Amino acid sequence: MSLPLQEKISGKKSLRRASDFLLLFLLLSLIFYRLLHLKEQGPVWALALICETWFIFTSLLGLNIQWSAVDRKTYPDRLLKRVKNLPPVDIFVTTADSTLEPPIITVNTVLSLLAVDYPAHKLACYVSDDGGSPITFYSLVEASKFAKIWVPFCKKYGVQERAPSMYFTKKPEEVPHGHSSDVFMQEWENMESHYNELSKKIAAAVQKSVPSNLTDEFGADFYDFEHGNHPSMVKVILENKKSDRDEPPHLVYVAREKRPGQPHHFKAGAMNVLTRVSGLMTNAPFLLNVDCDMSVNNPQVVLHAMCLLLGTEERESGFVQFPQVFYGSLKDDPFGSSLVVSQEVSNPLCSFRAAFFKMLSMFIYHITSMKNVR
Ligand SMILES: O=c1ccn([C@@H]2O[C@H](COP(=O)(O)OP(=O)(O)O[C@H]3O[C@H](CO)[C@@H](O)[C@H](O)[C@H]3O)[C@@H](O)[C@H]2O)c(=O)[nH]1
Numbered sequence: 096m097s098l099p100l101q102e103k104i105s106g107k108k109s110l111r112r113a114s115d116f117l118l119l120f121l122l123l124s125l126i127f128y129r130l131l132h133l134k135e136q137g138p139v140w141a142l143a144l145i146c147e148t149w150f151i152f153t154s155l156l157g158l159n160i161q162w163s164a165v166d167r168k169t170y171p172d173r174l175l176k177r178v179k180n181l182p183p184v185d186i187f188v189t190t191a192d193s194t195l196e197p198p199i200i201t202v203n204t205v206l207s208l209l210a211v212d213y214p215a216h217k218l219a220c221y222v223s224d225d226g227g228s229p230i231t232f233y234s235l236v237e238a239s240k241f242a243k244i245w246v247p248f249c250k251k252y253g254v255q256e257r258a259p260s261m262y263f264t265k266k267p268e269e270v271p272h273g274h275s276s277d278v279f280m281q282e283w284e285n286m287e288s289h290y291n292e293l294s295k296k297i298a299a300a301v302q303k304s305v306p307s308n309l310t311d312e313f314g315a316d317f318y319d320f321e322h323g324n325h326p327s328m329v330k331v332i333l334e335n336k337k338s339d340r341d342e343p344p345h346l347v348y349v350a351r352e353k354r355p356g357q358p359h360h361f362k363a364g365a366m367n368v369l370t371r372v373s374g375l376m377t378n379a380p381f382l383l384n385v386d387c388d389m390s391v392n393n394p395q396v397v398l399h400a401m402c403l404l405l406g407t408e409e410r411e412s413g414f415v416q417f418p419q420v421f422y423g424s425l426k427d428d429p430f431g432s433s434l435v436v437s438q439e440v441s442n443p444l445c446s447f448r449a450a451f452f453k454m455l456s457m458f459i460y461h462i463t464s465m466k467n468v469r
């Protein structure tokens with residue numbers, strides 16, 4: 096019998112459940128106490144009562160979700176042995192404003208995704224640019240040239256952090272197993288200088304606001320692009336022809352049509368367009384959705400997701416949500432902006448970012464909701 100691709104690990108929950116019950120009991124007693132003295136205390140207590148009731152309601156929802164929470168352990172090595180023909184995955188990256196979301200950030204997100212440990216010809220990365228910005232497009236074209244050396248470097252040395260801006264923040268502490276120190280250091284320095292060059296080119300393009308070499312090679316299409324009023328544009332930046340194992344995946348730039356007065360529905364609208372464009376181009380059965388400022392910090396992320404989506408019992412799963420780790424937050428996170436509690440403890444729901452989806456499940460959902468409407 097073959098070993099499972101994933102295992103559920105249910106920890107001991109009795110202590111946790113007892114403490115949740117105690118907390119709930121205390122909160123309900125508070126509400127009871129407020130109700131008892133509401134008449135004497137007046138409107139301030141009424142307001143407190145409303146707030147506390149809402150708090151208890153949301154706590155109950157959280158309690159409901161975490162009641163039978165389990166940890167899941169996934170086994171990518173078993174997956175690679177068992178599934179010879181891994182399914183294609185379309186990756187969606189959304190960006191909306193080249194000023195608020197500097198292109199170098201989007202570029203790092205895209206590079207980290209292009210370099211994941213998965214057969215490159217099975218991956219296609221679609222970048223939706225709601226800003227319709229030539230700078231973003233230019234940055235992606237430059238990044239695609241860098242990807243041709245970055246992807247093989249990451250795979251050769253088993254780099255863990257595949258967003259170059261993260262990887263080059265410090266010198267490597269050790270030489271990857273089985274490699275010569277001299278050769279590795281030389282390649283590392285070479286790679287770092289190429290990345291610095293890429294960053295400089297992008298910074299210069301941002302400064303000038305129109306990259307000089309956009310005029311001929313690719314710029315022409317952006318000439319009549321007016322912000323918020325332009326036709327749609329789809330450009331294939333990289334095409335993986337399967338000829339070379341180290342070749343990066345497909346990379347496609349998409350700027351959807353925008354017209355004044357037409358609602359564009361923000362990220363949801365961009366995602367809709369991406370499903371249509373990818374449906375015509377690669378039509379993968381799975382998709383991964385990432386915001387432009389999220390890089391991948393585990394190169395096996397797609398394999399881990401596939402362990403959950405391709406198993407037997409897991410056929411029921413429609414999506415796999417990964418937790419997020421935040422960089423650069425304040426020490427001890429006093430404002431809770433890293434969402435540690437909501438992601439890891441109380442609320443493992445789908446946040447529509449850093450999540451894998453099974454296309455078929457969305458399709459089925461669509462059909463069922465259509466039926467309901469009728
Ligand atoms: O018109 C738009 C607006 C936003 N985005 C993209 O959507 C993502 C999220 O938008 P952002 O403004 O960064 O919102 P956040 O608060 O950081 O994101 C959270 O909240 C959003 C809803 O407010 C969700 O859509 C996101 O998935 C979730 O990460 C980013 O990649 C944007 O580039 C677009 O593509 N088009």
Ligand SMILES: [Mn+2]
Pocket residue numbers: 386388
């Ligand atoms: Mn954001």
